[in-house]
Amino acid sequence: MYDWLVVGAGFAGSVLAERIASERNEKVLVIDKRPHIAGNAYDCQDAAGVLIHQYGPHIFHTNAQVVIDYLSRFTAWRPYEHRVLGQVDGKLVPIPINLTTINTLYDLDLTPDGMEAFLAERRIEIAEIKTSEDVVLSTVGRELYEKFFRGYTRKQWGLDPSKLDRSVTARIPTRTNTDDRYFTDTFQNMPARGYTVMFERMLDHPNIDVQLSTSYVDAIRRVKFRKMVFTGPIDEFFDFRLGKLPYRSLRFEHETLDVEQYQPVATVNYPQTEDFTRITEYKHLTGQVHARTSITREYPSASGDPFYPIPNEENAVLLRRYQALANRLDHVWFAGRLASYRYYNMDQVVGQALATFERIQAADKAGLARSSAAS
Ligand code: FAD
Ligand code: UDP
Numbered sequence: 001m002y003d004w005l006v007v008g009a010g011f012a013g014s015v016l017a018e019r020i021a022s023e024r025n026e027k028v029l030v031i032d033k034r035p036h037i038a039g040n041a042y043d044c045q046d047a048a049g050v051l052i053h054q055y056g057p058h059i060f061h062t063n064a065q066v067v068i069d070y071l072s073r074f075t076a077w078r079p080y081e082h083r084v085l086g087q088v089d090g091k092l093v094p095i096p097i098n099l100t101t102i103n104t105l106y107d108l109d110l111t112p113d114g115m116e117a118f119l120a121e122r123r124i125e126i127a128e129i130k131t132s133e134d135v136v137l138s139t140v141g142r143e144l145y146e147k148f149f150r151g152y153t154r155k156q157w158g159l160d161p162s163k164l165d166r167s168v169t170a171r172i173p174t175r176t177n178t179d180d181r182y183f184t185d186t187f188q189n190m191p192a193r194g195y196t197v198m199f200e201r202m203l204d205h206p207n208i209d210v211q212l213s214t215s216y217v218d219a220i221r222r223v224k225f226r227k228m229v230f231t232g233p234i235d236e237f238f239d240f241r242l243g244k245l246p247y248r249s250l251r252f253e254h255e256t257l258d259v260e261q262y263q264p265v266a267t268v269n270y271p272q273t274e275d276f277t278r279i280t281e282y283k284h285l286t287g288q289v290h291a292r293t294s295i296t297r298e299y300p301s302a303s304g305d306p307f308y309p310i311p312n313e314e315n316a317v318l319l320r321r322y323q324a325l326a327n328r329l330d331h332v333w334f335a336g337r338l339a340s341y342r343y344y345n346m347d348q349v350v351g352q353a354l355a356t357f358e359r360i361q362a363a364d365k366a367g368l369a370r371s372s373a374a375s
Pocket of ligand 1: 007008009010011012013031032033034038039040041055056057058059060061214215216217231232233236250307308335336337338344345346347349
């Protein structure tokens, strides 16, 4: 008999399992239908011995001190600031769009003020910014929107940016200086020995058992438990009874090359050409020294593992109906990107899992107070 069944060994499930095992001293069984821990953050050595991310590049960045403090118990860190170039009009230019991007693309020599004026002439005034198209048109205008965003987003999401919530392209800023970092968070570091090693340490606790290649449906048939953390898709938990929440998926094409370095930065985006969206070369992220190098091409797809919740109004309505069902269950706690159906980064999932743990503790205290008041 376990106190807790935790479904999913990604960030959400592993953080909650660790907190429950350590702080509540309760027995936890963590299951995952995949043959490994770490969820989408899983990394491993490929046949050539190069450390790769099986589910595409995962770059850790955050401003949340509680998340840094928590994860630092399980890993040392390696400083890494992510840089991305885009293959646009036959040139390699920085993404997010910055001063260098504009000067290189248009053969100009603008200053930051000059770029501000350049954008001011082009941006389109939009009264209410609702869609991903609105976000970009209102910051950089139509031409740059078409060069950098329209094709990439159509490929990535199978939808025109005008049909996607503004939150998607709002992830990408525009800069009038030469800062070419993809993120500006205060903490930008990779787990020194990789994500999987960090997860192994998180789950290495006498109160935690882990069973891999085990689905939720298998587990509930044979495992006895009192409470549950569910980090799989929320609609799947309810047997899709209200309908399916759609996801965008990816196919990853991993390749090892007989050269030491393939491209100048970790990721090169292809907003205008190719069927894939981007190519990532892992040695830039990991700092690994190796005579060969491994890259991944990401091909967006409608079917496959559920990677990206699709944020739009219709899906938000369906999500709220599933959340209403979830709120009626007092022995099941939902957490993570799939159970929340939110486009969360890793640090946001860790923050959410830590907050969920606090809610579990608070619910117990409230229950105790209720029973002592009744007695
Ligand atoms: P997951 O990691 O998806 O873990 C959920 C686990 O539950 C999975 O292992 C799954 O197998 C298991 N599961 C689901 N259903 C069942 C079931 N029925 N039975 C048993 N097991 C089940 N974030 C960043 O911060 N930086 C990045 O650079 C970044 N890059 C990304 C790139 C890609 C291509 C993708 C797809 C995501 C990226 N993310 C990035 C987001 C990051 O992957 C997530 O925030 C994080 O992994 C979510 O953790 P999770 O535990 O919620 O979900
Ligand atoms: N995007 C784009 N062109 C780019 C980079 C990003 O159009 O060169 C858009 C696209 O819609 C993408 C979104 O911005 O899905 C968010 O980009 P991000 O790099 O954060 O995507 P992720 O790493 O989550 O796949």
